Amino acid sequence: MEAMQSALRDVFRSERLVYRSIKTDNTAHNDFIFKNFFQNQVNFGLASLMMLKPACRKTYNESIENRLSDQLLAVLICLSPEKGAAASADQEFEDKISTTVKQEEDRTPMNKDAEEPEPIPIGMIHLSKLGYNMDSATSWRRTEIEIQISDEYQNKGYGRGAINLALDWAFAWAGMHGVSISTISFNERARALYESIGFKVEGRAREVCYLNRQWHNMINRGMLESEWEALRAKKADTRAGQQFSKNITAPK
Numbered sequence: 001m002e003a004m005q006s007a008l009r010d011v012f013r014s015e016r017l018v019y020r021s022i023k024t025d026n027t028a029h030n031d032f033i034f035k036n037f038f039q040n041q042v043n044f045g046l047a048s049l050m051m052l053k054p055a056c057r058k059t060y061n062e063s064i065e066n067r068l069s070d071q072l073l074a075v076l077i078c079l080s081p082e083k084g085a086a087a088s089a090d091q092e093f094e095d096k097i098s099t100t101v102k103q104e105e106d107r108t109p110m111n112k113d114a115e116e117p118e119p120i121p122i123g124m125i126h127l128s129k130l131g132y133n134m135d136s137a138t139s140w141r142r143t144e145i146e147i148q149i150s151d152e153y154q155n156k157g158y159g160r161g162a163i164n165l166a167l168d169w170a171f172a173w174a175g176m177h178g179v180s181i182s183t184i185s186f187n188e189r190a191r192a193l194y195e196s197i198g199f200k201v202e203g204r205a206r207e208v209c210y211l212n213r214q215w216h217n218m219i220n221r222g223m224l225e226s227e228w229e230a231l232r233a234k235k236a237d238t239r240a241g242q243q244f245s246k247n248i249t250a251p252k
């Protein structure tokens, strides 16, 4: 019983990160997503197959609700409130965090009645409904991850942490059998990260991405339930009380 309670408490958090639902009526959430992932053309171009255009807030406001409702899970990746400020012993990093917190406080009034401060958003992760239809006997129980980390938090291990949380949720709690993740062929950082997490190449969509007079392949990778179990060094066991994902070392 206690193990299950503890596991339930930790579904959407790790030592450094916490997932928070995206509230489309929350100005701070919309500002964060729009600025970092729609207005930021580099992040947008690396993560999307959509035609590049100057980002338009009106179009964003009109479409975000639909985009999110179409996902199995769509959350903000945030620094854990307890661990956020101490995420690194590096003083420079700590200074940066407190500046960011101050800026957030100035920009967005905190909910004074809330018991804990709103955690600082650093990214966004979606799990699609790809092949997910529990009404169908032939459901693939497959979902696809899309992830973006805001510029100043990239290359600090947060993408790895957020993807591992998503994998644990997908397999241990959402009953998925496979999780996909795709990237444009030249995205070396994403390739290195996804492979070191344990995703395997499953296919290529040839020349589907057109950027700056060049066609690029989309590389599709995936992880199966059995591979996740092996990575977490746990046997599949759905008996109540079993804790799947928290007493184990996440793969490097």
Ligand SMILES: CC(C)(COP(=O)(O)OP(=O)(O)OC[C@H]1O[C@@H](n2cnc3c(N)ncnc32)[C@H](O)[C@@H]1OP(=O)(O)O)[C@@H](O)C(=O)NCCC(=O)NCCS
Binding pocket: 042, 043, 044, 046, 047, 147, 148, 149, 150, 153, 154, 155, 156, 157, 158, 159, 160, 161, 182, 183, 184, 187, 188, 189, 190, 192, 193, 196
């Ligand atoms: C791709 C992304 C999600 C990764 O998240 P992140 O927090 O930056 O990644 P992490 O710090 O967890 O891990 C990055 C890994 O790639 C490695 N890496 C970084 N740049 C690299 C490069 N040019 N070539 C090879 N490896 C690289 C890092 O060393 C690190 O590996 P390590 O942990 O073994 O040292 C994030 O950078 C991002 O949102 N980028 C912009 C948009 C994008 O590319 N989205 C993905 C679309 S598929």
